[in-house]
Amino acid sequence: MKATINDVAKHAGVSIKTVSRVMNNEPSVRDATREKVMASVLALDYQPNLAARNLAGTKSFSIAFIYDNPNAYYVIDMQNGILKACKSQGYELVIHPCNAQSKNILEEITLMVKMSRIAGIVLTPPFSENPEFVKHLTSLDVKVVRIMSGEHAPDEISPCVMVNDHQAAFDITEHLISLGHQRIGFLAGGKEHNSSAERFNGYKDALTANGIALDSSLVVDGEYSFESGVEGAKTLMEREVKPSAIFSCNDEIAAGALFASRLMNIDIPTQLSIAGFENSPFSRQTWPKLTTADQPTEKIAENATKLLIAQIKKSSDSKMVEQFTPELVVRDSTGNVTV
Incomplete structure (x- = not known):
């Protein structure tokens, strides 16, 4: 039989509300209390129902990854990086592949955001490079972080992770x-x-x-x-x-x-x-x-998601821009020119 939040509270000797605050990663919980609750979570193998939490509460705990990219390796690295950040902070990931050229793309994404009660979205090219698309998403009362190519953010519509x-x-x-x-x-x-x-x-x-x-x-x-x-x-x-x-x-x-x-x-x-x-x-x-x-795609995705969650939580240390520069890796496919 699966452990419940009541079981965790009893095991840790705290209230149900305290367990909920720990699971929601709220900053007001003392470190000692947080450690005690997490020890009980691990001991009882408690797994909170995040989908039910989204439906029952006023806050959403789902982050969406929207992409249109044929490169499977890129997509997998992005997913792994986003998941790593989501798991560490109690968020679920909704993966939504789609066609950026679709005539109904705005309606499709709007429906997804409302049906899945999305709190924030990680956007990759070409979506992240379309300012009108990004403005539409922010009008839906969701936070957006864009991963983009360039040295400097093109605007202040939403935070960016820039790849040089x-x-x-x-x-x-x-x-x-x-x-x-x-x-x-x-x-x-x-x-x-x-x-x-x-x-x-x-x-x-x-x-x-x-x-x-x-x-x-x-x-x-x-x-x-x-x-x-x-x-x-x-x-x-x-x-x-x-x-x-x-x-x-x-x-x-x-x-x-x-x-x-x-x-x-x-x-x-x-x-x-x-x-x-x-x-x-x-x-x-x-x-x-x-x-x-x-190009450390997984790390870029993880940082973008952490930046997004900081925006969702309105953290005081949230940033508007982060930057990465891919580094040269020399291997055997290049050599001196021969005449």
């Missing part, structure tokens, strides 16, 4: 240049994601800083997918004047580029260097392993 893709892309491109590469191809991600523009600008600015003119024939539009990397690499490597290196907008694209290169009997890295971005499992499952930028 520009600097990381600059560092990757400079690494390739330091190896002697002058003709560096660029395989772009989807245009609906600001990260694609930020990574392209980092690539372009590194070329300029090193006195290399941008060659538009080396830039191929695409999507954040393996198939896009395959097609993009074929396009570049079938040209009369080929690049000696390719910078791909993410690891999935880079893995596709590496696969296509092998089909064309191009040796990596002696004939072609390939770099990715994000340090996802794709970067470690290829051979050779990919040079990339380490």
